[in-house]
Amino acid sequence: GAVVSQHPSWVICKSGTSVKIECRSLDFQATTMFWYRQFPKQSLMLMATSNEGSKATYEQGVEKDKFLINHASLTLSTLTVTSAHPEDSSFYICSAIDIRRGRNYEQYFGPGTRLTVT
Amino acid sequence: AQRVTQPEKLLSVFKGAPVELKCNYSYSGSPELFWYVQYSRQRLQLLLRHISRESIKGFTADLNKGETSFHLKKPFAQEEDSAMYYCALKQGGSYIPTFGRGTSLIVHP
Numbered sequence: 215g216a217v218v219s220q221h222p223s224w225v226i227c228k229s230g231t232s233v234k235i236e237c238r239s240l241d242f243q244a245t246t247m248f249w250y251r252q253f254p255k256q257s258l259m260l261m262a263t264s265n266e267g268s269k270a271t272y273e274q275g276v277e278k279d280k281f282l283i284n285h286a287s288l289t290l291s292t293l294t295v296t297s298a299h300p301e302d303s304s305f306y307i308c309s310a311i312d313i314r315r316g317r318n319y320e321q322y323f324g325p326g327t328r329l330t331v332t
Numbered sequence: 333a334q335r336v337t338q339p340e341k342l343l344s345v346f347k348g349a350p351v352e353l354k355c356n357y358s359y360s361g362s363p364e365l366f367w368y369v370q371y372s373r374q375r376l377q378l379l380l381r382h383i384s385r386e387s388i389k390g391f392t393a394d395l396n397k398g399e400t401s402f403h404l405k406k407p408f409a410q411e412e413d414s415a416m417y418y419c420a421l422k423q424g425g426s427y428i429p430t431f432g433r434g435t436s437l438i439v440h441p
Contacts, residue, residue, distance in 0.1 A: 218375075246427060257418065257433040258376070307376065311427055321429070323376040 216242045218310050220324035227298055227331055235293045235327045237308030242322075243288035244310035249281075252305040252326070264291050298331040305329075334359040336421050338432035345409050346440050353404040353435045355393075355419030364422040365395055365402040366429060371415045379404075379417070389413070409439045 217240040227233045237247055246265050250258040262278075264270040264285035272278045280302075282294040291310075295302055309323040335358045345351050357363060365382040380388045382395040382402060393404045402419060416436050420429035 248428065258431045260428060263428060309376075320378055321427070325375040 216240075216310075216320075216322045218244075218308065218322045218324040220306075220308055220327050222327060223325060224328040225330070227329070229299055229331055230297055232294055232296045233298055233329060235295075235306055235308075235329070237291045237293070237310065237324050239289045239310045239322070242310075243312055244291070245288065245312050245314060247285055247291040247308055247310045248321070249283060249291075249293050250307045250309070252307055254305075258307060261293075295329065298329070300331045303329055303331045334363065334421050334423050334430050336419050336430055336432035338417075338419055338435050340435045341433070342436045342438070344438045344440065347411055348408050351406050351409045351413070351437065351439075353417050353419075353437065355402045355404065355432060357400050357402065357419075357421050359400075359421060359423060361424050363395075364424075365393070366420040366422070367391070367393055367402075367404050368418040368420055368431070369415050370418070370434075376418070409437075411439045411441055413437060414439045 219238045221236045248263050249261045252258050260273050261276045262270045262272045262283050264283045266285050266288050270283035285291040305326050305328050307326040309321045311321045337356045339354050367379040368376050369379045370376045391406045393402050395402050416434045418434045419432040422429045
């Protein structure tokens with residue numbers, strides 16, 4: 215199956231700083247990438263959908279100025295958490311699909327990034 | 333709007349026992365239902381989808397439109413089945429699944 219990587223896998227940052235998380239599709243072109251937030255033992259909350267070369271679509275309640283998403287190429291999307299606060303500490307997961315392959319094409323998930331804001 | 337309900341946060345069984353992870357959904361159209369699994373320290377991965385009508389790792393799930401359910405079943409649980417299981421629904425025309433809150437399955441030896 216296709217592989218999606220995330221970097222870093224774990225990051226600690228100080229409150230008020232910004233941190234960037236990368237999501238890469240390693241062996242396929244991802245027209246669309248999704249960013250999720252997962253709380254311990256809870257469901258995945260979709261934050262935003264990004265399409266290559268266009269602005270991301272954010273879900274209701276997600277601050278687009280705080281969670282900056284860029285999908286500059288068919289293999290890379292980045293999520294930047296700006297002015298991070300302790301409440302932003304979470305597990306962030308990306309997933310990727312190539313919609314040109316049709317609706318039944320599987321959505322592949324990255325391993326996730328653990329963000330801890332101190 | 334679609335909604336996926338997994339009523340059990342935790343399901344604990346012994347090895348060899350049957351297991352059923354419940355999933356109910358609400359959606360007015362024709363849904364596509366999925367089960368995803370996340371083993372400890374691993375990424376989320378697709379386990380099975382209702383349109384495939386397949387059995388993966390001994391698990392099966394049947395879509396019951398009358399009861400709006402898509403329960404995941406396995407007749408004999410194994411220790412390696414211990415994981416988080418997420419039921420998900422995709423509405424027609426969408427690439428984005430809606431996930432349930434997940435059920436943690438623990439299979440004791």
